[in-house]
Amino acid sequence: MEQKTNQRIAKISGHLYPSNSQIMEDSSEVMMRANCRAKGGAPGFKVAILGAAGGIGQPLAMLMKMNPLVSVLHLYDVVNSPGVTADISHMDTGAVVRGFLGQPQLESALTGMDLVIIPAGVPRKPGMTRDDLFKINAGIVKTLCEGIAKSCPRAIVNLISNPVNSTVPIAAEVFKKAGIYDPKRLLGVTMLDVVRANTFVAEVLGLDPREVDVPVVGGHAGVTILPLLSQVKPPSSFTQQEIEYLTDRIQNGGTEVVEAKAGTGSATLSMAYAAVKFADACLRGLRGDANVVECSFVSSQVTELPFFATKVRLGRSGAEEVFQLGPLNEYERIGLEKAKKELAESIQKGVSFIKK
Numbered sequence: 001m002e003q004k005t006n007q008r009i010a011k012i013s014g015h016l017y018p019s020n021s022q023i024m025e026d027s028s029e030v031m032m033r034a035n036c037r038a039k040g041g042a043p044g045f046k047v048a049i050l051g052a053a054g055g056i057g058q059p060l061a062m063l064m065k066m067n068p069l070v071s072v073l074h075l076y077d078v079v080n081s082p083g084v085t086a087d088i089s090h091m092d093t094g095a096v097v098r099g100f101l102g103q104p105q106l107e108s109a110l111t112g113m114d115l116v117i118i119p120a121g122v123p124r125k126p127g128m129t130r131d132d133l134f135k136i137n138a139g140i141v142k143t144l145c146e147g148i149a150k151s152c153p154r155a156i157v158n159l160i161s162n163p164v165n166s167t168v169p170i171a172a173e174v175f176k177k178a179g180i181y182d183p184k185r186l187l188g189v190t191m192l193d194v195v196r197a198n199t200f201v202a203e204v205l206g207l208d209p210r211e212v213d214v215p216v217v218g219g220h221a222g223v224t225i226l227p228l229l230s231q232v233k234p235p236s237s238f239t240q241q242e243i244e245y246l247t248d249r250i251q252n253g254g255t256e257v258v259e260a261k262a263g264t265g266s267a268t269l270s271m272a273y274a275a276v277k278f279a280d281a282c283l284r285g286l287r288g289d290a291n292v293v294e295c296s297f298v299s300s301q302v303t304e305l306p307f308f309a310t311k312v313r314l315g316r317s318g319a320e321e322v323f324q325l326g327p328l329n330e331y332e333r334i335g336l337e338k339a340k341k342e343l344a345e346s347i348q349k350g351v352s353f354i355k356k
């Protein structure tokens with residue numbers, strides 16, 4: 001009896017203090033039991049986070065481990081994923097957590113996944129635009145999407161890495177090249193713009209932000225972020241001064257955080273919250289829930305541009321319906337023209353990166 005207990009403890013300890021990347025391939029009985037639980041019908045979806053050890057990745061991993069719709073959570077990064085995995089795996093929630101470190105383990109990290117969330121890449125420092133991140137992040141997104149095309153081509157992809165206005169077109173081109181592109185399954189995450197808009201508008205209206213719904217369309221950088229304040233729910237009117245203050249604050253919310261963090265990064269905690277809110281909506285859509293609607297930067301025919309953020313209905317195959325913009329006022333129409341001009345260039349830059 002005592003011997004058996006000791007064996008069990010030894011096995012568990014082996015899982016807790018593995019040598020480096022050994023967590024990942026651990027074939028101990030404990031892991032096998034967890035694997036059985038993961039395979040054996042624990043209801044829920046399999047989710048991978050790529051860039052899971054980063055500023056967004058870590059709180060995102062924690063929140064996804066708390067999501068009852070998740071049965072298996074794969075945490076992949078090129079550094080530190082064993083530590084993050086060991087830490088998160090102690091949470092007494094249902095999802096089975098597994099860690100994966102470095103390119104050789106990307107395939108295992110992705111195989112069988114229903115949803116892949118990508119916050120991998122470098123963040124801004126004060127004085128930079130999101131486009132300044134293109135040089136490094138374009139290559140990272142390309143490599144990760146090649147992995148998705150190979151290992152889980154039917155997965156829904158939530159792309160967070162900036163500049164989203166270019167990384168989503170990059171992902172689309174990679175998937176096209178691989179012959180697996182399904183526009184419905186590729187979603188650029190613009191949820192943080194909606195989260196901020198709800199918060200700032202609620203402040204002005206004196207409401208609880210949970211009661212407020214602001215559609216934010218266009219893209220995810222500066223003037224391409226276009227809040228439609230004429231469509232706020234509950235229906236509200238704003239003075240011109242309020243409209244200008246709110247539009248500017250929503251468009252520059254990311255920069256506000258970058259400057260406050262003074263060189264140590266960009267939004268991570270509010271982004272993790274927004275990413276989970278969006279991922280949860282995608283999972284509810286996958287489950288077949290009706291009327292799951294959120295804003296996202298997707299393949300679109302709403303404007304002449306090939307990608308555009310609007311409200312989309314999330315279903316079993318991703319963004320099943322892309323909603324029109326609805327009626328815009330004069331201020332929003334001018335904003336839309338500005339947004340489209342910048343967006344067209346960012347989209348083209350992403351497409352050329354793969355096509356060239």
Ligand SMILES: NC(=O)C1=CN([C@@H]2O[C@H](COP(=O)(O)OP(=O)(O)OC[C@H]3O[C@@H](n4cnc5c(N)ncnc54)[C@H](O)[C@@H]3O)[C@@H](O)[C@H]2O)C=CC1
Pocket residue numbers: 050051052053054055056057076077078079119120121122123124133137140143144159160161162163164189190191192193220265266267268271
């Ligand atoms: N869509 C949005 O609304 C937002 C997007 N972002 C973007 O998210 C990205 C990540 O931001 P943070 O987490 O703050 O950065 P971070 O630097 O804290 O974390 C990034 C993580 O990505 C990992 N990584 C780098 N190359 C990788 C690769 N090839 N494969 C897998 N992982 C890799 C790094 O090791 C690191 O752990 C940035 O590009 C940032 O601009 C940030 C906030 C909001």
Ligand SMILES: O=C([O-])CC(=O)C(=O)O
Pocket residue numbers: 123124130162192253254255257258266267
């Ligand atoms: O501003 C940044 O660089 C990060 C980001 O996309 C955001 O916070 O909206």
